[in-house]
Amino acid sequence: MGQFDVAIAEVITICGTFSFAVSGAFAAMQKRLDVFGVLIIAFATSVGGGTLRDILLGDTPVFWLKSANYSLLILVTAIVAVIFWKRIKSLKITLFLFDSLGLGFFTVVGLQKGLAYDLSPGICVALGTVTGCFGGIIRDILLNNIPLIFRKEIYATACIVGGIVYLLLDYIGxxxxxxxVISVAVIFLIRIIAVKYNLTLPRMY
Structure with missing residues (x-):
């Protein structure tokens, strides 16, 4: 991986961290938590998926312990979100948009890391899905909500499709x-289209 690719990967990680920090902060504010609670939820949402990914790969210390920049970014993002939340007309829409962006960014980050470890394509897609989804699972559990991934909404499926698109595009050069960029956009658009048109996976009952 060249220096440019490393820089792009770092930018994507930062964007994902920022997006999930906003997502976690707004979800916590919907539950009317205090400032400390908002910070904790924002942090857990941002680093949850990446932490599990690194533990599964044996890459320790995990990514956010290697650099204080991620923790600082989450802290600043959460504080700014708390200060300006009244200017946002709908917390629900903001939460959805940033959650979808974070999902796309972190899926790509997880998939790339799997490829760097020479894992099989299927495992890389699974690793990307874990990286994208697990922070949201932790957020929802801490806020006493049923995690999005377990509801009827298309969530993990978007990660899987985005991961497959990534591998196909990479394969053809x-x-x-x-x-x-295309893989993140695919995941983001799938989430938006699925929610807009109420597309769901079939229920078994």
């Missing part, structure tokens, strides 16, 4: 930067 598309520029790596475009591969990342």
């Amino acid at each position: 598309v520029d790596p930067t475009f591969v990342k």
Whole structure:
């Protein structure tokens, strides 16, 4: 991986951290938690998936312990979200948009890390899905909500499709930067289209 690819991967990780920090902060404010509670939920949402990914890979200390920049970014993002939340007309829409962005960014980050460890394509997609989804699972459990991944909404499926798109584009030789951008966009758009048109996975009961 060249220096440019490393820089792009770092930018994607930062964008994902920021997006999930906003998502966690607004979810906590919906539950009317105090400032400390908002910070904890924002932090758990941002680093939960990446922490599990690194533990599964044996890559320790986990990514956010190697650099204080991630913790600082989460702290600043959560505080700014608390200060300006009254200017946001709908917490629900903001939460949804940033959660979908974070899902896309972190899915790509997890998939890339799996490829860096020479894992099989299927495992890489699974690792990307875990990275994208687990922070949201922790957030919802802490807030006493049923996690989105376990509801009828298309959530993990978007990660899987985005991961497959990533591998296909990479296989046919598309520029790596475009591969990342397109994969994030696919996941984001699937989430938006699924919610807008109420598309769901079939129920078994």
